[in-house]
Amino acid sequence: MPKIKMTVPLVEMDGDEMTRVLWKRIKEILILPYVELKTEYYDLGLVHRDETEDRVTEESALAAKKYGVAVKCATITPNVQRMSEYNLHKMWKSPNGTIRRILDGTVFRAPILCNGILSYVPGWKRPIVLARHAYGDVYSAVDGVAEAGEKVYLVTEDASGKEVRRALVHDFKDGAGVVQGMHNCDGSIRSFAHSCFRFALENKIPMIFATKDTISKVYDGRFKAVFAEVYEEYKEAFEAQGLYYLYTLIDDAVARIVRSEGGILWACKNYDGDVMSDMVATAYGSLGMMSSVLVSPDGKYEYEAAHGTVTRHYYKYLKGEETSTNSVATIFAWTGALKKRGELDGNAALAAFAEKLEKATVSTIEEGEMTGDLIPLFHREGITPKKLNSEEFLQAIAKRL
Secondary structure (H helix, E strand, O other), X not given: OOOEEOOOOEEEEEOOHHHHHHHHHHHHHHHOOOEEOOEEEEEOOHHHHHHXXXXXXHHHHHHHHHHOEEEEOOOOOOOHHHHHHOOOOOOOOOHHHHHHHHHOOEEEEEEOOOOOEOOOOOOOOOOEEEEEEOOOHHHHOEEEEEOOOOEEEEEEEXXXXXXXXXXXXXXXXXXXXXXXXXXXXXXXXXXXXXXXXXXXXXXXXXXXXXEOOOOOOOHHHHHHHHHHHHHOOOHHHHHHOOOOEEEEEHHHHHHHHHHOOOOEEXXXXXXXXXXXXXXXXXXXXXXXXXXXXXXXXXXXXEEEEOOOOOXXXXXXXXXXXXXXXXXXXXXXXXXXXXXXXXXHHOOHHHHHHHHHHHHHHHHHHHOOEEOHHHHHHEOEOOEOOEEOOHHHHHHHHHHHO
């Protein structure tokens, strides 16, 4: 068959460790034999980020804004250990955080469901999509140590520098401690709300938004008020589709979600979404079976796996040892990007190919061939699961494709 052609490139953001190894093999085995892949490539591996003083990350995000669709490999966010391991000049910020800031996007994460992979929550029959606000809060916070006897204030100045407000945070007269100041912006909250309501309507699912405005009356109260205001623009469309929007407290939302059958969009603030997305992914079976897409208010898309770089497997790989690494979420990052590129460009063949690759991936698992992490989770009558190594799993998918 002739290869499927692309007219507009994807922005390709390469990454780190084991996911970088799989990234290359996914392209070679599952995509390049069928697609004349057209990408604008950016190496977001930690070594290259250090060499470019992290300029490459900003460049890749700006390219995503230009072309509209990006696909990203998992990357390392360095800590003190990584500083010495990679001999870095600086402890560079999270690439995901930088990209989210530039695109002003919302992260939507959804489980990849397979017959035989049973949820740890028996009632969950349909996907729970988690929408995470990807700006501000603790991820952009300023913090520090306060010594004994010091006082810390929250001070607000007007545009001329004149102090208009001062509030005591804490008097550390009884001993030292720590302080933190964080922020968010009405514009970003409003963009987050629009993205969520549009996503719910496009996917025909109801929506819950949750904060803790009973405790954080002003900060979380602002989120609640902005969402209520924006919902008025979508209320008629929600009601026409028989959908509902509910605001509730985060602890009540957790109880509702656990009791639900799924099939709902759960919108969360930045930190809540970070934590709850891992909880939801694990409850469905594995972080390796969770898709993730960053959607900007003006319709730009960046697809990635929800998990990290699989460091432990990478060290085994460097020693020449066999690994059995789950590549499903990374495959679905590629298929999500190819599908969206096909939709935006009117390239039906490209979108259809992405759909077929997803079906081939899911059917490989459903027919009993999978990586080691899924073996304990698989229960299907008449099928004994077979453990495949990283390469064998990709070849098994290729056979079905």
